[in-house]
Amino acid sequence: MITGIICEFNPFHAGHKYLIDSVKKENDGIVCVMSGNFVQRGEFAVYDKFSRAKTALENGADLVIELPCTYSLRSAEGFARAGVEILEATNTVERIAFGAECDNMDELKRLSYEIAEKEQEIKAEMKKGITYPAARKAVIGSSLLDTPNNILAVEYIKSTKLPCTAVKRIGKGHDSDDEKYSASEIRKGLSADEICSLKNCETAVLAKLRCMTANDFLEIEDVTEGLENRIADMVRISTSLDELYDNIKTKRYTHSRIRRIILKAYLGITKEYTEKVPYIRILGFNGKGQEILAKMKKNANLPIISRYSDTDTLDEYGKDLFELECRCTDLYNLGYKKPLPCGTEQRSKVIIL
Numbered sequence: 001m002i003t004g005i006i007c008e009f010n011p012f013h014a015g016h017k018y019l020i021d022s023v024k025k026e027n028d029g030i031v032c033v034m035s036g037n038f039v040q041r042g043e044f045a046v047y048d049k050f051s052r053a054k055t056a057l058e059n060g061a062d063l064v065i066e067l068p069c070t071y072s073l074r075s076a077e078g079f080a081r082a083g084v085e086i087l088e089a090t091n092t093v094e095r096i097a098f099g100a101e102c103d104n105m106d107e108l109k110r111l112s113y114e115i116a117e118k119e120q121e122i123k124a125e126m127k128k129g130i131t132y133p134a135a136r137k138a139v140i141g142s143s144l145l146d147t148p149n150n151i152l153a154v155e156y157i158k159s160t161k162l163p164c165t166a167v168k169r170i171g172k173g174h175d176s177d178d179e180k181y182s183a184s185e186i187r188k189g190l191s192a193d194e195i196c197s198l199k200n201c202e203t204a205v206l207a208k209l210r211c212m213t214a215n216d217f218l219e220i221e222d223v224t225e226g227l228e229n230r231i232a233d234m235v236r237i238s239t240s241l242d243e244l245y246d247n248i249k250t251k252r253y254t255h256s257r258i259r260r261i262i263l264k265a266y267l268g269i270t271k272e273y274t275e276k277v278p279y280i281r282i283l284g285f286n287g288k289g290q291e292i293l294a295k296m297k298k299n300a301n302l303p304i305i306s307r308y309s310d311t312d313t314l315d316e317y318g319k320d321l322f323e324l325e326c327r328c329t330d331l332y333n334l335g336y337k338k339p340l341p342c343g344t345e346q347r348s349k350v351i352i353l
Contacts, residue, residue, distance in 0.1 A: 002029040002292060003165070004093035006067070006083030006156065008039050008183075011046055011190075012055045015099060015171055015181040020060035022167045023097040029292050031063045031093050032056055033083045034283065035072035036325070037196075037332040038267070040079050042259025044335045046187055046195040053283040054351045063289035064351075065090075066281040068321060069328050070273040073260050075132070075222070076148075080155035085277045088162065091299035092292060095163040100153040102144050103168035111142055112157040131254050196335040198263070202241055204334055205266045209235045209244075212265060219270040222261050227253070231261070267328045278318035282306045284351030308346045 003023050009016055009032075024030050034056065036049040045052065053064040071082035087093045102108060115122070118139050125135035137145050144150045149169055157164055171181025179185050192200060212235070217228035231248055238244035241262070248258050264270075280302050285293055297304055303313055311322045326345040333340035 001025070002031060002092055002094050004031045004033065004087035004090075004096045004162070005061075005098065006033045006080065006087070006096070006152075007056075008035040008045070008072075009052045009056055010035070010039050010183055011186060012052065012059060013181060013183055013186055015169060016056075017059050018170055019097065019099045019167050023165055024060055029062045029288050030060060031065065031087065031090065031289075031292060032061045033065045033067050033086045036066045036069055037329055038069045038072055038263065040072055040074070040076070040260075041256055042073065042261075042263045044196045044198045044332060046190055046197070048196065048332070049283055050348060050351055054353070057284050057286050057289070057351060057353045061289075063285045063292050064283040066283050068277065068281065068325055069267065070269050070321065070324065071277060073264055073269065075257070075260075076151050076155050077158075080152055081159045082277055084156060084159040084162075086280060086302075088160065089277070089280060089300055089302040090296045091301060092296045093162065095165060096156055096160055097165040097167060098149070098153050098156055099169045100149045100166045101147040101169050102150050102153070103166040105164065105166050107144070108150070108153050108164075108166060109157055111140070111144060112154045114140060115154060116158060126252075129250075129252050131252060131257075133254065134251075193337045196332060198241065198335060200337060201331075201334040201339075204331075205241060205262070206235075206238075206244075208266050209262070217261075217265060220261055220264050221269070221271050221274060222257060222264075225252075227261075231265075267331055269324065269328070273321060273324060275317055278302065278321055279311075279314055280304045282350050284353070286353040290352075306350050308348075 020030055034052065035045065037045050039045050049066060056064050065086055067083055067086065072079060087096060115136065121139045122135045125138050126132060153166055171178045177185050198205065214228040214232040217223050217231045234244055234247040238247050244262065245255055245258050249255060280300060282304060305311060311319055314322065329345040330342040333344060
């Protein structure tokens with residue numbers, strides 16, 4: 001059985017190890033689709049994608065594929081859909097597994113169907129000036145939608161035709177003080193001198209934003225209903241990113257959505273990068289992963305990229321997206337205490353264990 005896991009590993013912790021160990025039996029394979037250098041909450045990944053891929057391979061993953069930045073910086077729905085697209089495009093992965101606060105698949109499926117059926121009611125509720133999560137909770141009313149892993153689980157189920165397996169999350173839960181199972185708690189203990197952080201290049205971000213107009217912000221995905229004007233105004237009076245997020249925040253927009261918009265504005269990820277995923281980018285593999293990759297090369301519906309020269313085979317959108325990834329990595333490299341030079345994306349090599 002080859003199982004796909006959509007993940008961020010920001011950073012990898014005991015809960016991630018538990019998920020892999022729970023679904024991986026002898027001779028099974030684990031294919032991870034992992035966010036690259038930018039994560040869904042609108043932040044820099046604390047460690048670069050190749051370092052995180054290596055850690056995943058050392059802890060039970062067999063093949064790690066990148067979820068490109070334009071897709072990793074989407075809402076839960078867009079993030080899940082793109083991850084599923086990649087796993088299904090391999091034509092090799094046989095099921096999807098995920099951690100969730102609820103491991104009752106029947107209940108998660110029922111919830112996913114109900115959300116799909118009531119999408120218009122949810123949109124109508126949003127017209128009251130509240131966020132999508134708040135509107136969804138008001139219409140559906142399920143307490144399962146109070147936790148982020150359940151929300152992602154529902155989105156995976158909605159997006160895929162593959163069989164799904166839910167593994168009950170262990171530990172104290174998301175955003176708790178659990179130093180073993182909570183990525184947010186682990187991140188608090190990491191030194192800004194040792195990780196990549198948006199804070200380390202905050203002035204660069206603010207400088208880029210101050211050079212943008214309301215029309216420029218309108219070109220960013222998720223900027224609607226005049227939000228571009230509010231962002232442009234708040235950029236001019238805010239002197240830190242946290243202050244900017246708070247100044248933009250209203251009951252209509254979540255902090256996560258605002259952080260994603262601001263990061264995409266800094267990176268230059270505009271609405272033109274909203275097509276389906278155009279390639280499968282390999283970050284690393286082990287012996288078992290090499291076998292899976294060989295099978296993928298015969299069966300996959302998308303071109304497989306292992307090195308920069310492979311991009312010559314891509315269509316125009318694929319080439320544009322990869323060049324965007326290169327530019328975004330150059331900006332990511334400013335997030336280290338000692339910034340790295342440009343060009344690391346083009347020179348990178350797949351991790352092989």
